[in-house]
Amino acid sequence: EDQVTQSPEALRLQEGESSSLNCSYTVSGLRGLFWYRQDPGKGPEFLFTLYSAGEEKEKERLKATLTKKESFLHITAPKPEDSATYLCAVQAAGDYKLSFGAGTTVTVRA
Amino acid sequence: EAQVTQNPRYLITVTGKKLTVTCSQNMNHEYMSWYRQDPGLGLRQIYYSMNVEVTDKGDVPEGYKVSRKEKRNFPLILESPSPNQTSLYFCASSPDNWDRVRSRETQYFGPGTRLLVL
Numbered sequence: 350e351d352q353v354t355q356s357p358e359a360l361r362l363q364e365g366e367s368s369s370l371n372c373s374y375t376v377s378g379l380r381g382l383f384w385y386r387q388d389p390g391k392g393p394e395f396l397f398t399l400y401s402a403g404e405e406k407e408k409e410r411l412k413a414t415l416t417k418k419e420s421f422l423h424i425t426a427p428k429p430e431d432s433a434t435y436l437c438a439v440q441a442a443g444d445y446k447l448s449f450g451a452g453t454t455v456t457v458r459a
Numbered sequence: 460e461a462q463v464t465q466n467p468r469y470l471i472t473v474t475g476k477k478l479t480v481t482c483s484q485n486m487n488h489e490y491m492s493w494y495r496q497d498p499g500l501g502l503r504q505i506y507y508s509m510n511v512e513v514t515d516k517g518d519v520p521e522g523y524k525v526s527r528k529e530k531r532n533f534p535l536i537l538e539s540p541s542p543n544q545t546s547l548y549f550c551a552s553s554p555d556n557w558d559r560v561r562s563r564e565t566q567y568f569g570p571g572t573r574l575l576v577l
Contacts, residue, residue, distance in 0.1 A: 383566075
């Protein structure tokens with residue numbers, strides 16, 4: 350069974366204080382690993398898809414990386430508007446199900 | 460505008476009163492699914508559909524039904540709701556070939572339906 354574990358559960362940062370979120374996964378053949386941002390009471394908003402180990406993607410202050418066992422979401426010089434819950438999910442080859450982690454809630458103080 | 464819509468957005472009901480939450484997408488996606496989100500448990504898949512008239516159970520299907528009579532619609536039915544189905548529900552859709560064409564987006568999510576069963 351696919352498993353996704355995110356750490357830490359919560360992260361409080363000062364504005365400008367860079368940090369990383371971790372997503373550890375086990376899956377039998379990776380079709381894709383996804384990062385989403387979710388604001389309270391709203392649906393997940395797509396950030397990145399990573400397909401294979403070694404791949405990296407960037408968007409503004411966010412950078413996602415992937416190894417064979419985990420993915421990191423690096424937040425560089427965060428701003429208060431980066432406060433959200435960040436979700437990681439995996440999809441196995443030949444499967445249609447997304448398996449989600451419980452998420453990391455990031456709070457950035459001005 | 461590409462989107463997934465859900466209705467209603469908020470619903471309070473009582474135990475045993477049948478209800479339906481609608482989901483519609485305007486992107487001609489083959490794949491649609493329903494998730495529930497509970498504190499500390501993350502998003503869990505309830506049911507999914509790979510195309511019209513093709514549905515299958517996800518991780519937590521008990522107490523739910525779905526149907527896919529049209530490609531754009533995928534309603535979630537609670538025949539006899541119970542308090543443990545109080546949750547935040549999300550519908551999602553994606554094209555079948557997103558990884559082959561390396562689509563920028565994978566699953567599009569709706570805005571959510573917050574359900575309270577008394």
